[in-house]
Amino acid sequence: MSWEEKVRKVEPYVPGEQPKFSDMVKLNTNECPYPPSPMVEQELKLINEQEFRLYPDNEASELVHALAAYYHTDSNRVFVGVGSDDVLAQVFLTFFTNGQPLLFPEITYSFYEVWANLYKIPYKKLPLTEDWHLDGFTNPADQVGGIIFANPNAPTGIYEPVSYVEEVVKAHPDCVVVADEAYVDFGGESALPLTEKYDNLLVVQTFSKSRAMAGMRIGFAIGNEKLISYLKAVKYSINSYTMNTTSIRLGLAAVRDDAYFKTIVGKIVETREWFKKEMAALGFTFPDSMTNFVFVRHNRVSGKELYELLRTQNIFVRHFNDPLIDDYLRITIGTREQMERLLDFLRVYLG
Numbered sequence: 076m077s078w079e080e081k082v083r084k085v086e087p088y089v090p091g092e093q094p095k096f097s098d099m100v101k102l103n104t105n106e107c108p109y110p111p112s113p114m115v116e117q118e119l120k121l122i123n124e125q126e127f128r129l130y131p132d133n134e135a136s137e138l139v140h141a142l143a144a145y146y147h148t149d150s151n152r153v154f155v156g157v158g159s160d161d162v163l164a165q166v167f168l169t170f171f172t173n174g175q176p177l178l179f180p181e182i183t184y185s186f187y188e189v190w191a192n193l194y195k196i197p198y199k200k201l202p203l204t205e206d207w208h209l210d211g212f213t214n215p216a217d218q219v220g221g222i223i224f225a226n227p228n229a230p231t232g233i234y235e236p237v238s239y240v241e242e243v244v245k246a247h248p249d250c251v252v253v254a255d256e257a258y259v260d261f262g263g264e265s266a267l268p269l270t271e272k273y274d275n276l277l278v279v280q281t282f283s284k285s286r287a288m289a290g291m292r293i294g295f296a297i298g299n300e301k302l303i304s305y306l307k308a309v310k311y312s313i314n315s316y317t318m319n320t321t322s323i324r325l326g327l328a329a330v331r332d333d334a335y336f337k338t339i340v341g342k343i344v345e346t347r348e349w350f351k352k353e354m355a356a357l358g359f360t361f362p363d364s365m366t367n368f369v370f371v372r373h374n375r376v377s378g379k380e381l382y383e384l385l386r387t388q389n390i391f392v393r394h395f396n397d398p399l400i401d402d403y404l405r406i407t408i409g410t411r412e413q414m415e416r417l418l419d420f421l422r423v424y425l426g
């Protein structure tokens with residue numbers, strides 16, 4: 076057998092592209108169009124030579140404490156990682172291990188399938204309802220290895236109420252249920268309070284979308300103390316120093332400026348609601364988004380065609396090469412001016 080036959084082969088996740096043009100309108104990876112809190116910039120100026128020279132605090136304790144205080148919980152119920160992608164990778168390694176199938180939605184964050192394949196976890200994808208809602212997760216079933224879904228879901232933007240999450244957890248007391256709340260700050264209600272009541276629910280969130288810090292890679296999970304301790308054990312066994320000191324310090328500054336956080340989230344929600352009306356007027360249809368993106372389709376023009384046309388204008392949106400959703404585009408909510416530029420083009424093209 077050649078060495079190449081012994082290599083672990085995976086189908087890699089394909090992230091949205093990161094083009095660098097000065098006049099581009101970048102609406103393809105759900106980043107925040109606004110800068111992070113001015114307190115983050117101030118904090119950056121305070122980073123000194125020690126912070127470069129010494130290893131970071133491997134538990135990122137200051138950030139953990141700040142998050143615990145912000146979410147009114149205990150520090151031993153909080154786990155941080157290098158982006159929620161890192162948190163989720165640790166979650167897959169830690170909790171989905173017994174060979175029973177992991178359940179996740181057929182249309183969702185495509186990384187779930189990548190990790191399941193990478194870690195050789197069997198899985199079952201549950202189709203959404205016709206109007207894109209999660210389906211089947213509340214049915215009690217034996218032999219379930221674990222459950223993960225994004226709420227609000229991506230790329231549909233649809234939010235399920237906390238009562239739905241509770242139904243799922245109640246139906247599956249014998250496995251870990253993970254609610255990936257990357258977009259919950261844009262109008263949904265978090266399932267965090269349920270983690271006090273159910274020891275098998277883990278809620279995962281990120282600083283990448285609503286806190287304008289995708290480049291700093293900060294994500295976290297909150298859940299029962301025991302769940303968190305299992306996660307930490309796996310994490311520290313393979314990677315001991317992960318979040319760098321700058322990210323810890325800047326993340327802390329971001330958490331402290333709650334007023335700023337609420338202001339930018341409010342602006343994005345306001346722009347989203349206005350953008351929905353403009354897009355509907357142009358003949359687009361879309362599920363009702365509770366996120367910082369809208370998942371749209373037009374019955375006269377294909378998703379692929381629009382995606383390519385917009386590229387020629389230096390407007391970047393996301394198109395997925397999945398036959399289930401290839402009619403659609405996922406458009407991040409940027410500033411009002413960015414959305415105007417997109418709308419101006421669409422009005423001419425479709426008009």
Ligand SMILES: *Cc1c(COP(=O)(O)O)cnc(C)c1O
Pocket residue numbers: 105157158159160161184225229255257280281282283289292293294
């Ligand atoms: C963006 C996103 C993540 C990952 O975010 P990080 O930048 O790694 O924190 C996780 N889940 C969903 C559903 C996302 O959209």
